Amino acid sequence: MQRDPAALRAALEDLEQRHLRRVRRVPPRDAVNFCSNDYLGLSAHPEVVQAFADAVMKYGVGSGASHLVTGHSSAHQMLEEAVAAFTGREKALVFSTGYMANMGVIGALADQKAAIVSDKLNHASLIDGSRLSGAKVSRYRHADSDHATEQLAAIDPEVKSRLLVTDGVFSMDGDLAPLPELALAARRANAWLVVDDAHAFGVVGATGRGSCEHFGLSSDDVPVLVGTFGKAFGTFGAFVAGDADLIDYLVQKARPYIYTTALPPAVVAATFAALEVAQRDSWRRERVLAHARRVHGVLGLPGTSVSPIVPIILRDEARALAASRELEARGFLVSAIRPPTVPAGTSRLRVTLSATHEESQVDALITAIAEVRQTDVRQGESRPLETDE
Numbered sequence: 444m445q446r447d448p449a450a451l452r453a454a455l456e457d458l459e460q461r462h463l464r465r466v467r468r469v470p471p472r473d474a475v476n477f478c479s480n481d482y483l484g485l486s487a488h489p490e491v492v493q494a495f496a497d498a499v500m501k502y503g504v505g506s507g508a509s510h511l512v513t514g515h516s517s518a519h520q521m522l523e524e525a526v527a528a529f530t531g532r533e534k535a536l537v538f539s540t541g542y543m544a545n546m547g548v549i550g551a552l553a554d555q556k557a558a559i560v561s562d563k564l565n566h567a568s569l570i571d572g573s574r575l576s577g578a579k580v581s582r583y584r585h586a587d588s589d590h591a592t593e594q595l596a597a598i599d600p601e602v603k604s605r606l607l608v609t610d611g612v613f614s615m616d617g618d619l620a621p622l623p624e625l626a627l628a629a630r631r632a633n634a635w636l637v638v639d640d641a642h643a644f645g646v647v648g649a650t651g652r653g654s655c656e657h658f659g660l661s662s663d664d665v666p667v668l669v670g671t672f673g674k675a676f677g678t679f680g681a682f683v684a685g686d687a688d689l690i691d692y693l694v695q696k697a698r699p700y701i702y703t704t705a706l707p708p709a710v711v712a713a714t715f716a717a718l719e720v721a722q723r724d725s726w727r728r729e730r731v732l733a734h735a736r737r738v739h740g741v742l743g744l745p746g747t748s749v750s751p752i753v754p755i756i757l758r759d760e761a762r763a764l765a766a767s768r769e770l771e772a773r774g775f776l777v778s779a780i781r782p783p784t785v786p787a788g789t790s791r792l793r794v795t796l797s798a799t800h801e802e803s804q805v806d807a808l809i810t811a812i813a814e815v816r817q818t819d820v821r822q823g824e825s826r827p828l829e830t831d832e
């Protein structure tokens with residue numbers, strides 16, 4: 444971008460014209476939020492809040508340093524042990540954010556000589572981590588394990604560092620990656636399988652351990668597991684879990700782990716409490732997934748509902764924005780998701796459910812979406828709101 448106010452303004456106006464300009468605003472408090480990632484409703488849970496408050500009194504607010512200096516507290520240590528046990532891995536390493544965890548793990552395992560095979564709909568942090576590593580990246584068709592296998596087979600035999608990278612549950616589509624097939628393909632190609640389970644961790648699987656649990660996969664099948672705490676656990680931060688040597692290697696090499704201030708211990712203590720509540724209150728998981736299935740089923744959306752994320756594809760940016768505004772006028776917050784977050788022509792409403800939603804609120808949302816569909820048709824659009832891709 445040129446250093447020129449007119450050029451900046453022109454770029455912003457261009458985004459505006461194409462309905463792609465992003466604006467931030469404080470969500471109205473009286474609307475029901477159907478677009479947060481607080482799937483289990485733990486962000487304001489009394490035990491989580493209390494753990495945070497107690498830890499602030501004990502540790503103060505900031506961690507004061509990076510992990511390798513003096514920022515690594517007993518709270519961090521406890522959480523890492525709990526996450527390792529919960530995920531069935533030898534060790535876990537707590538990162539400040541999921542974005543950094545992905546940048547860190549990919550950057551540590553891949554360099555310019557490496558090859559990365561990546562799902563086309565992977566999260567931006569996996570894409571950015573792959574780009575930053577300088578590795579050769581090839582992208583396979585979404586959730587197409589045959590295509591991934593082909594791309595792995597096409598890697599130059601001289602290339603030793605190989606990664607197969609995927610979301611576990613895709614953040615904008617809510618569907619599961621075909622992990623058993625990907626695990627097999629990665630094993631055959633001697634590639635690390637890196638699974639970002641941000642949207643599955645805490646919610647998916649019989650006991651909320653994520654997509655590996657859902658598919659019955661071990662740490663041998665999925666050697667590099669990433670999860671975040673800002674979603675189902677309602678707090679902030681992330682982790683990478685795996686074998687002890689892998690985690691020790693990340694401590695040496697993962698720059699977004701090394702060169703940043705450690706998370707505040709109080710945030711970490713709150714996450715520890717959230718992990719306990721999530722394990723105890725299995726009803727939260729059952730409830731949020733039942734809500735999602737209900738929205739999905741009553742609206743007759745394609746595919747099956749396996750996560751708290753229910754996308755309603757509208758294709759066109761302007762229509763997605765209009766539908767989001769219409770829903771807000773009816774008291775529901777559902778954000779419109781547009782490119783570049785999703786591919787061009789797949790703009791959508793991304794409905795997310797939470798265990799804190801009442802059934803009556805979910806039903807009211809379904810009614811509101813149905814009304815918004817009618818409005819869309821009445822306004823003379825060429826077709827009703829699309830519900831399939």
Ligand SMILES: Cc1ncc(COP(=O)(O)O)c(C=O)c1O
Binds near residue numbers: 610614681
């Ligand atoms: C799949 C996925 N991975 C990683 C992240 C990043 O996590 P964090 O918000 O902790 O940076 C997100 C969303 O924020 C995500 O959806």
